[in-house]
Amino acid sequence: NAGVMQNPRHLVRRRGQEARLRCSPMKGHSHVYWYRQLPEEGLKFMVYLQKENIIDESGMPKERFSAEFPKEGPSILRIQQVVRGDSAAYFCASSPRPTERANYGYTFGSGTRLTVV
Amino acid sequence: QKEVEQNSGPLSVPEGAIASLNCTYSDRGSQSFFWYRQYSGKSPELIMSIYSNGDKEDGRFTAQLNKASQYVSLLIRDSQPSDSATYLCAVNAGGFKTIFGAGTRLFVKA
Numbered sequence: 001n002a003g004v005m006q007n008p009r010h011l012v013r014r015r016g017q018e019a020r021l022r023c024s025p026m027k028g029h030s031h032v033y034w035y036r037q038l039p040e041e042g043l044k045f046m047v048y049l050q051k052e053n054i055i056d057e058s059g060m061p062k063e064r065f066s067a068e069f070p071k072e073g074p075s076i077l078r079i080q081q082v083v084r085g086d087s088a089a090y091f092c093a094s095s096p097r098p099t100e101r102a103n104y105g106y107t108f109g110s111g112t113r114l115t116v117v
Numbered sequence: 118q119k120e121v122e123q124n125s126g127p128l129s130v131p132e133g134a135i136a137s138l139n140c141t142y143s144d145r146g147s148q149s150f151f152w153y154r155q156y157s158g159k160s161p162e163l164i165m166s167i168y169s170n171g172d173k174e175d176g177r178f179t180a181q182l183n184k185a186s187q188y189v190s191l192l193i194r195d196s197q198p199s200d201s202a203t204y205l206c207a208v209n210a211g212g213f214k215t216i217f218g219a220g221t222r223l224f225v226k227a
Contacts, residue, residue, distance in 0.1 A: 035217075042205060042219035043161065056213050091160055105151045105163040105207075106215065 002027065004094050005074075006109035013082045013116050021077040021112045023092030031097060032075045033106060034067060037089045049075055082116045089113050121208050123218035131226050136193040138221050140206030143187070149209040150182055152191045155220065156202045165191060196225045 005024040013019050025032050031050055035043040045059040049069040060067065064082075069075040079086055090113075093106035120143045130136045138152075149168055153161035165180040167173045167189065173180045179192040189208075193200055203220040210216075 031213075033215075043217040045214050045216065048213045058214070104149075105153075105166045106161075107163070108160040111160050 004029075004092055004107050004109035006092050006112055008112060009110060010113045011115070013114065015083055015116055016081050019079040019082050019086070019114055019116075021079075021090050021092075021114070022074040023077070023094075023109055024074040025092075025094030026107050029094035029096055029107070031095050032069055033093045033095070034075075034077050035091045035093065037091060037111075039088075043091065046077070079114075082114075084116045087114055087116045121206055121216050121218035123204075123206050123221045125219060125221060127222040127224050129224045129226060130196050132196060132198060134196050134225075136196045136200065136223055136225070138191040138193075138204050138206075138223065140189045140191075140208075140218055141187055142189070142206075142208045142216075144208070144210045145184075145187065147184075147187075147208045147210045149215075150180070150189045151207040151209075151215070152178075152180060152189075153205040153207060153217075154202045155205055161205055193223075196223075198225050198227045201225050 004026050007022050033048050034046040037043050047060050047067045048056040052071050064080045066078045089111045091111045092109045095104045095106050122141045152165040154164050155161045167180040167182045170182050177194045181190045201224050203222050205220045206218040207215050
């Protein structure tokens with residue numbers, strides 16, 4: 001039973017290029033979350049998605065960043081025209097459906113380390 | 118602004134001792150509380166979840182929650198060098214977003 005699958009593990013992009021990060025949730029999980037982690041810092045929430053729906057994108061920068069979770073295939077986090085400040089580890093997590101009273105903990109993927117040169 | 122605060126450490130304890138990690142949160146409506154362990158260069162791993170006031174034990178780990186004080190802690194008994202990692206406190210206020218603290222680095226000296 002595969003866990004959360006993220007690829008690529010490492011991604012190097014030149015300034016101005018596009019970065020595409022992919023995430024397949026754990027089997028049976030329909031909720032996907034993207035977090036960004038800068039060196040020596042905690043995880044910062046970016047976006048929460050269900051299949052074909054963006055539920056909460058309050059942590060996404062207003063420009064250049066977008067996310068989707070299509071009916072078929074993995075969730076995609078897209079960063080257009082990357083800049084050096086986008087260099088970070090990007091983690092995807094999945095969970096079962098949250099209930100009104102409790103939110104289940106996350107299972108994280110191995111992350112994508114993006115380096116912008 | 119909902120916040121989760123942790124002492125960044127490092128916290129250094131000798132092998133076999135009890136490590137005590139603390140966390141405070143600002144949103145009184147928070148309902149779910151988690152501790153994750155993150156080794157250097159790796160992804161976070163869920164080690165404990167707690168939803169009610171009091172203690173919850175799982176092996177060498179005990180999570181403690183005090184909602185009145187907005188405080189959650191993690192105790193690691195019989196600490197081992199393999200416990201050396203960054204421990205992330207995470208809080209969910211019943212919505213869809215879990216807020217993470219910046220983490221406490223723990224070093225267990227052999």
